[in-house]
Amino acid sequence: MNLLNKISVWFIAIVLLVTPISMYISYISIKKRLDNVEIERLKAVNTYVAAQLKKGETPEKTSQGLPISIRQVKNSILPSNNPEVIHTCLDDKRAIRNECKIQINSFITTDNKVYKISSYSYITSTDEIMKGMLNALFLKIILITVIVFVTARILSRYILRPFHHAIDGIYQFNIQKKERLELLPTSTNEFKKLNEFLQLMTDKAIEDYASVKEFSENASHEVQTPLAVIQSKIELLAETEINGQQAALLTDIQNSIDKLSRINRSLILLTKLNNHEFITNEELRFCRVEKETINAYSDHLILKNINLNRTCERDVYVKIHPTLAEILLNNLLSNAIRHNLKNGNIEIVLTKKFFRICNTGLPPDIPTQELFKRFKKSNQCNESIGLGLSIVKQICEVNAFPIHYDFADGWHSITIYFHTTENHQFFIPTKAFNETVLAMENA
Incomplete structure (x- = not known):
């Protein structure tokens, strides 16, 4: 897997990990906000109705046909939790949708009478909110994935272009041609450092290769010359009058010269092999x-x-x-x-x-x-x-x-x-x- 795909996969993995957590936090916040808004609205309605009752309006006139219930309570003591909030979720499979009912019960005293004012409203249930958020999450993930993979490849042509060019240049670099590595200019700091290192490394390699090749060629030439001179002198000496002991010594010298020549040629060949001077495509x-x-x-x-x-x-x-x-x-x-x-x-x-x-x-x-x-x-x-x-x-x-x-x-x-x-x-x-x-x- 190349670098671009790895980065894309990591980004998608982070999105998949963070999104459900953020969705749950958003769900709790939205649900709480919806409930609080509706409770405050119903409390305001009950407060308004209570004010009307204190002015002397009759309960029938005060409710004005709204889903508000006003009735007198026999107990003259007001409850401690006033107003009273009742949250009930209905789970009726025959219904088109499930809803939650919020009812606010407010208790007031007027004319030595205790009245219970009840108002209620229906809000969307938790399941409906969760379904909507899951649908949005699914579409969001698909959209992010597509956008990431598409834009990553578009940006790769521009941002990663110097990197790909450097890789291709290294792959095609041939030290024997003694040509400097040509790299694209870039504004990315990391790629600048990479280009500087590659340029320095290849220039040094070319310089070292030239030095080693020159040394090996010079060494081969300089060694072969005295060997040839020594061998010619031995041949001339062999044509003179010599005894058996001297002939044996000359034979040993000749064998050593031949061995030294073979060693020299072999080492030069090994150097050429290490420098990859024998390349063929046929x-x-x-x-x-x-x-x-x-x-x-x-x-x-x-x-x-x-x-x-x-x-x-x-x-x-x-x-x-x-x-x-x-x-x-x-x-x-x-x-x-x-x-x-x-x-x-x-x-x-x-x-x-x-x-x-x-x-x-x-x-x-x-x-x-x-x-x-x-x-x-x-x-x-x-x-x-x-x-x-x-x-x-x-x-x-x-x-x-x-x-x-x-x-x-x-x-x-x-x-x-x-x-x-x-x-x-x-x-x-x-x-x-x-x-x-x-x-x-x-x-």
Whole structure:
């Protein structure tokens, strides 16, 4: 529920709570006022009649045919409650309407005689007043509800327009374009503060992004240059006369330089992934890239005598940047080869729902999910720099692909799901791997 509807509902709830209370108070006040007005009027009538009687007028002439009763009372003592008020409500279901009768009895003494003057009148009953107020309440609530929801949406176009514009601007904001966030001017203090904060935040983000990107590019360039110089010097030194011990030292230096170059390239790639520099709206034919990657590593498979079994559906399209798809598959396949056993096996399954690669290997000495962290390495290969799976994990996060790493029965299994709504059932490889997968997909 959006903010406008919440405010409207709260306002209607307050009206529904307050209105019955105010209606009851109004009912008591109106009823009391009507009774008092009628009682005072009847008292005034009785006072007038009493004055006429004291002047010597006869009762028949004084009443003049009005609903006034004048009769002599035998008791010469006046009652303490003079005048006497009698309130009687009639409840006759056969009558068109129920009414309440108010009767005023006044006692006067004239010529040593006590007269009782009675006058009465009918007023609307309590039920009739309540029915009228309930009808008015019902119409009032309907009118308030309609007016609130209609006027709220009309006012929203003007009052909340800067807020909606700011939300749309943040949603469309792209830090890579280095364009400042344009916000609508507003006279509302809260929206002014929001616009100032958003403007400051986005400007700072653009500035920081530019600084980090410049640093990473400069660092990459500055590091690669001395590495290239060192490598060229080593090559020149290797062409001179050296002994076996010196050759071993040069080999160690060369390996360290290659490792440092890989670390540098991997860290630059992770920085670009964090900055979301690989954005695409097109779907890639993932099965083609997967097949090309396998062909590129065919020599490595032969060299290590690894048997590879592949199960792939046709026309598998995935929304991912082509560069990221190549890096993802290269890292996964190279890891499966590097961390595999000699004469080992690799199983690859590609469907429209997921990609899975499994390889035989030694059991890891740390939890499998820990291997996705940077510079986390297991005991399987000392040549690894500990960034391959971290890059894989980052690529999956950028594309919102759930990924899971599992080890069971001597098999390492990494599964990437292309749809986040899938009910993931993690797979443990068996001897009948291909048959199990095909049966599961065809089910």
